[in-house]
Amino acid sequence: MAAIRVLATLAVKGAFAELAARFQAADGAQVEADFAPTLALLVRLRRGEAADVVILTREGLSEMLAEHRVAAASYVDLARSWVGIAVKAGRTHPDISSEAALRTALMQARAVAYSRIGASGILFAELIVRLGIAHVVNAHAVVIPQGLTAERLLTGEADLAVQQISELKQVAGVEIVGPIPRELQVPAVFSAGCMMATDNVVPAEQFLKFLRSGEAAAVLREAGLEP
Structure with missing residues (x-):
């Protein structure tokens, strides 16, 4: 099974290793992530960098939806951060x-x-x-x-x-x-979605489903995020 490649904003990095480990234990699929600020990730995505799942600010993900790079049906708000x-x-x-x-x-x-x-x-x-x-x-x-x-x-x-x-x-x-x-201040909301161009659709969708679970919410909360 191919690893799920994630491009994610730095704000979720503190929770990610635990999230990936728990998902792999339950599902068997590996998750590989690269972290950077949303603005930097948007530049990389527009240059054609490949990913299966992206986790960005809500505003950044909305831009990807508008450009038809992220599947609208996969969109989910994960957490807010102060x-x-x-x-x-x-x-x-x-x-x-x-x-x-x-x-x-x-x-x-x-x-x-x-x-x-x-x-x-x-x-x-x-x-x-x-x-x-x-x-x-x-x-x-x-x-x-x-x-x-x-x-x-x-x-x-x-x-x-x-x-x-x-x-x-x-x-x-x-x-x-x-x-x-x-x-x-207005809290930042971090959202996730599946890239339209991915060939790894089923594992990517399973990972997004896991991120919406109560188990994932507990990990996010421990890392300083509000699910």
């Missing part, structure tokens, strides 16, 4: 419980790490503009092209890291302070 803030383990947790507290924490930080692309980076860049502190934060920000922002806490480059909570949890040695106040 953007949060992390610090290096053992460091003081700043108060981010309100808009005013968050503004103070961001302005007092020596450096804040966030990503240039991806749902969290886009949201944060817009948020600091709305808060009127973009010029202060960006003067000392560590803005990475893509990847896990919390890694910059371990190197000492930043005091605070901003990203989806599920992505922050993928880095050992950091602690989640909490989500950015929910009234200041």
Whole structure:
């Protein structure tokens, strides 16, 4: 049986090894995944990169549906994720419980790490503009092209890291302070679908069915995602 090839957004990487292992134990099919921010994955898919299943932001998957690259009947919303803030383990947790507290924490930080692309980076860049502190934060920000922002806490480059909570949890040695106040953000929704061009239709559909199961939901929740 051919392995199921998945292209998935970084936000689900923390849950994926366990999901793949449980699916293989139950179904016998192997799952091979490659992870990148949704915007990067969209570029690769449009260049013709092959996959059986894709897991993207809802907006990204909608684009793939509109371009007839993903089978509409296979579409499923898997989980939502909130953007949060992390610090290096053992460091003081700043108060981010309100808009005013968050503004103070961001302005007092020596450096804040966030990503240039991806749902969290886009949201944060817009948020600091709305808060009127973009010029202060960006003067000392560590803005990475893509990847896990919390890694910059371990190197000492930043005091605070901003990203989806599920992505922050993928880095050992950091602690989640909490989500950015929910009234200041809209959660990202991650959705999955089967590629129209796949020759691996039945296993791909079985994997999507598993991702909608209660067993998969428990794994997603443990990884910081809300099924």
